[in-house]
Amino acid sequence: MGLVKNFFMALSNNAFLNTTAKKVGPSLGANKVVAGNQLPDIVRTIKRLNDKNIAGTVDILGEFVHTRQEAIDAKNEILEVMKVLYDNRLNAHMSIKLSQLGIEFDRALAYENVYEIVKTAKSYNNMHINFDTEKYESLFDVTQTLDRLKSEFTNVGTVIQAYLFKADVLLDKYPDLRLRLVKGAYKESPHIAYQTKEEIDQNYIRLIEKRLLNTDNFTSIATHDHHVINHVKAFVEEHQIDKSKFEFQMLYGFRTELAEQIANEGYHFTIYVPYGDDWFGYFMRRLAERPQNLTLAFKEFAKPKRLAIFGGIALFTTLFTLTLKKKNKQPKSTTATESNAQQQRCIKIL
Numbered sequence: 001m002g003l004v005k006n007f008f009m010a011l012s013n014n015a016f017l018n019t020t021a022k023k024v025g026p027s028l029g030a031n032k033v034v035a036g037n038q039l040p041d042i043v044r045t046i047k048r049l050n051d052k053n054i055a056g057t058v059d060i061l062g063e064f065v066h067t068r069q070e071a072i073d074a075k076n077e078i079l080e081v082m083k084v085l086y087d088n089r090l091n092a093h094m095s096i097k098l099s100q101l102g103i104e105f106d107r108a109l110a111y112e113n114v115y116e117i118v119k120t121a122k123s124y125n126n127m128h129i130n131f132d133t134e135k136y137e138s139l140f141d142v143t144q145t146l147d148r149l150k151s152e153f154t155n156v157g158t159v160i161q162a163y164l165f166k167a168d169v170l171l172d173k174y175p176d177l178r179l180r181l182v183k184g185a186y187k188e189s190p191h192i193a194y195q196t197k198e199e200i201d202q203n204y205i206r207l208i209e210k211r212l213l214n215t216d217n218f219t220s221i222a223t224h225d226h227h228v229i230n231h232v233k234a235f236v237e238e239h240q241i242d243k244s245k246f247e248f249q250m251l252y253g254f255r256t257e258l259a260e261q262i263a264n265e266g267y268h269f270t271i272y273v274p275y276g277d278d279w280f281g282y283f284m285r286r287l288a289e290r291p292q293n294l295t296l297a298f299k300e301f302a303k304p305k306r307l308a309i310f311g312g313i314a315l316f317t318t319l320f321t322l323t324l325k326k327k328n329k330q331p332k333s334t335t336a337t338e339s340n341a342q343q344q345r346c347i348k349i350l
């Protein structure tokens with residue numbers, strides 16, 4: 001990992017900075033990739049997208065869910081945003097993460113939360129609820145939850161990560177659901193996932209083609225990769241696949257001009273819009289990925305004085321944690337659940 005990437009990943013995992021940032025709201029250039037933390041922000045952002053013939057899928061950012069109350073709060077926030085989207089007749093749906101709803105420490109509670117969300121969404125014109133996929137260990141929770149819900153609801157779907165060897169099996173398992181196809185964002189073991197860009201890209205294209213040829217259910221192709229996008233355009237033309245069967249998706253703030261151009265060409269397009277107080281970790285991970293792609297946001301953040309302050313805080317808190325570890329002492333308040341949640345945060349990517 002490069003120095004810059006390491007620096008931003010360290011900041012993204014820094015609890016002190018995350019907590020402090022929550023109080024301030026998206027700043028430092030984060031508004032280029034996060035749609036704000038107030039309901040009017042999300043309405044304004046999605047309206048602006050809808051005016052350009054682009055739909056939205058809203059992700060409520062959540063970094064620190066490890067108690068019942070936090071999981072219930074996350075569910076309530078999702079319900080609140082869904083209501084606002086529906087009341088304002090916005091062309092948008094929700095992307096949710098089961099980890100936010102408590103699945104890592106209370107499966108029954110998480111299912112109750114998800115059930116309420118999906119049922120409410122059904123009453124909102126069958127609003128779609130996408131279950132984002134996270135690290136491999138949590139995949140079974142996603143499929144198990146989907147399998148329970150899909151006999152009762154048609155407004156649920158999930159994400160297939162093309163780097164997984166078993167992506168094919170998952171694709172075949174859900175021909176009847178709306179699916180989002182991605183390359184995959186987490187660091188996974190060579191026992192379960194392709195490791196090289198070539199292999200992943202190849203499998204990604206193969207899965208997209210298979211899905212578009214074999215099912216009429218809606219497919220979201222979520223990538224910023226223009227090679228893949230151009231390939232899909234040529235493929236659907238060659239096979240006379242109707243544009244109503246699929247869409248492209250990108251993250252908010254990424255390749256905006258390309259997104260608008262594709263929408264103008266008559267393809268369905270959805271932008272993944274992160275929203276909420278927990279913006280800091282997400283913003284740092286985006287900067288860690290490709291700072292050069294977020295030029296404006298990066299310039300705003302990377303003023304020398306700011307870098308020095310953030311670097312100082314990160315260094316101080318890291319040294320502090322290391323010292324604690326060295327003394328073989330956990331902070332008194334750290335429970336098993338909390339340290340589990342800390343590990344989750346360390347490998348959090350999206």
Ligand SMILES: Cc1cc2nc3c(=O)[nH]c(=O)nc-3n(C[C@H](O)[C@H](O)[C@H](O)COP(=O)(O)OP(=O)(O)OC[C@H]3O[C@@H](n4cnc5c(N)ncnc54)[C@H](O)[C@@H]3O)c2cc1C
Nearest residue numbers: 132133159182183184185222223224225249250251272293
């Ligand atoms: C809407 C959306 C939802 C997602 N949901 C999930 C999920 O639920 N689970 C999950 O594991 N992952 C998810 N991902 C992340 C995904 O798995 C990939 O990690 C991520 O999209 C990076 O891969 P890529 O296909 O965009 O292209 P990459 O492989 O990152 O890039 C390929 C090439 O495209 C070009 N390129 C890429 N980005 C840019 C840019 N910003 N500017 C200019 N050129 C660029 C470059 O030439 C680059 O070499 C999601 C991604 C999106 C867009």
